[in-house]
Amino acid sequence: MEVIDKWVAEFFIRRQQNPRVSPTNLLSAMKFGDSPDCIKLKISSVLRDISNSLIKGTLDEGTLDLLEILEKLMLQQHSVLTESHKSAYCWTAVECTVRFMWPLSASDGFFNDALKRIWTKRIWILKESGSGLVTYDLLKWEADLEVSLEDPELYQRIRETNVRYTAISFLNQLLKEQWELLGSSALELVAQRTFLKRNAQNVDNRGDPNPVDESMRRLKSDNIKEGGTSQEEEGNENNRGNASDVEGVGCLESDNIKERGTSEEEEGNENNRENANDVEGVGCLESDGFDKVDAADEEETIGGPEPSLDKGDKTAARELKELLLEIQGHIEPPTRQEEQEPNNGIDHSVDVTPQPAMSNRTRTGGQDRNETPDNANEIEKGSNSQGTWSGRVRPRLPTPVPLNVSPLKKENSNVRRPKKFWTPEEVEALREGVKEYGKSWKDIKNANPAVFAERTEVDLKDKWRNLVR
DNA sequence: CTAGGGGTAATC
DNA sequence: GATTACCCCTAG
Structure with a gap:
């Protein structure tokens, strides 16, 4: 069952904005060991914690703790400390100190305390331990902050610097890089494997002499194509990455799926999918991955180097699928899209194209509040002008309840305020x-x-x- | 947000 | 009927 524990933990950790689960609490509750898998899981939890604190807008000494923990975990898995990690630590430390520079003078507030707490104690310990987070920049900042205690001009200059923005930028960069390094989750890998297996079988059934090779060749070539666009769109990808990973990604149906292990050099490329395994992603896995597990269960072997699940994994996958469906049912209320209609392949994405001018629309002497609301108006017109909108579904928000213009106008807007003479x-x-x-x-x-x-x-x-x- | 036109109801 | 207080609307 340990594999289930890990996968469920991973499911929660990779899922963004789950207020009921604190990743680090989850891990400590589950008491994982120090195997490489567990270290990856711990790194995920630290990344998720950092991400959550960025979302909440809290950038404090807790973030420094997380960055230090992350460094230790990186050392445990013999990874090199990245520049973004060092810079994120440096600028977060500065931000944690500079935030106490709110009084005009260094001696009037808590700046001195922060300086001692963060730089004299915390960073001294880092120096003693020979941490890679102690960089030239960090030492430079330390010196400057020390001097600013005595130098009002420098104090003012630092006080007016937008340190927070830089810190957040580096933290975002760190998150992006680390999520990419972590790569696909176990769930996604299982789905990828079974998908590949299915593909290979399909090709085999058509009588191809070398089905697996052919499947691999096709996937690889698709990948190269995908890889190119991924690189170009790295900025966008980045934005979607940690910030909105709940959105998930396209289903695994897309041919951008690789075989792990067939070519190690593609590792980095593979990681473009990074957080692809959040809730929606799981939804896709469900249909494209796990459903096939049962099938794969019966048809045991495919020749060659194709990695296959052993019995334990398959049982685990089946159990996990049921578990996830149950968990998802508890966590996710059905979305509006799900309620409205099944996914029939129509693009429901929000249409941001400018709408054609509403030529029929006329103002009627300023008595808009007695008119049909805008939405209804457009819905009505929609039947006549569907063609001009290319049949796309335009998102419609409910007509907002008008605010009382006067703050003195009490609950019932139809009742006039009692006449009150001026004193x-x-x-x-x-x-x-x-x-x-x-x-x-x-x-x-x-x-x-x-x-x-x-x-x-x-x-x-x-x-x-x-x-x- | 302010200015100004104008409507309604209460009050003088 | 005039004045006053309140309200609504539009324009800038």
Whole structure:
């Protein structure tokens, strides 16, 4: 069952924004060992934690902890520390210190405490341990921050630097690189293998003399093509990667699937799919991967180097499939798309193409609130103008409930406020306000919130209009 | 956000 | 009927 544990853990960790699961808590609860698989899982959890903290906008000393843990895990699997990792650590450390520079002077706040806590203690320990995170840049920052304690000009300069942006950029870069290095998840690999096996069998049935080779050749050639575009679109890919991996990727039906182990040099390329195995991805695996596991179960062997699942893996895969379906049922409420209609291959993507001008639309003397709402209007027109929209489904949001214009207008907008005469205090405050602020009704009201508590800016304007008449 | 036109209902 | 307070709308 340990394989199930790992796969389920991986499923949760790779899935973004699951508020009920903290990756590190999950791992500590499951007590994994130090096998290479487990280290990968731990790295995934650290990456997910960093990603979550970026999403939440929390960039603090906890992030430094995570980066230090990540370094240790990288050492355990004998990986080289990347430049992005070093830079991310350096700039996050600076950000954690600079955030305490809010007072104008270094001596007025917690800056000194932060300096001691982060640089004198934490980074000293790193230096002692010979950590690769201690870089020239880090030491340079350390010196500058020390000097800024005594040098108000430098303090001001650092205070005004946008360190946070740089830190976030490096953290994002680190996440992207590390997710790519981690490559496909176990779930996806199983699906890839079974898909390849199925493909090979299909070719075999057609009487091809060398089915596996042919299948591999086709996949490889497709891959080369895909690889090219992937490289070109790296920026986009990057954006989608960690930031939106819940979206998943296209189903494994696409031919961008490789055989792991047939060519090691393609490793990096393979990783383009990185977080492809999130929820939607699992959905695809379900139909394209696991369903085939049962079939593969019966037809045992394919000749050659084709990797196949052993009995244990197959049982595990079957159990996992059921488990995932159950978990998914609990976690994911059915999406609107699922509710509306089965996927029939129609592109439901949001159409952002500018819509043709609504030539029939006319304004009717400004009484829009009595008109049919915009949406309904367009739906109605849609029956006549479908052709011009190429039959695409245009997303429609519900017509928003109009806000009360006046903050003094209470619940029922049809009921007028009771008439309230202006008191001499109010009139006086208005006169004073106009003297001071001119006809800036908002400023006048804000300057006398108590006096004008029951007046709007428009009331002030109207009253002034009456006064000067 | 403000200015100004104008409608409605209460009050004088 | 005039005034006042409130409201709505449009234009800039």
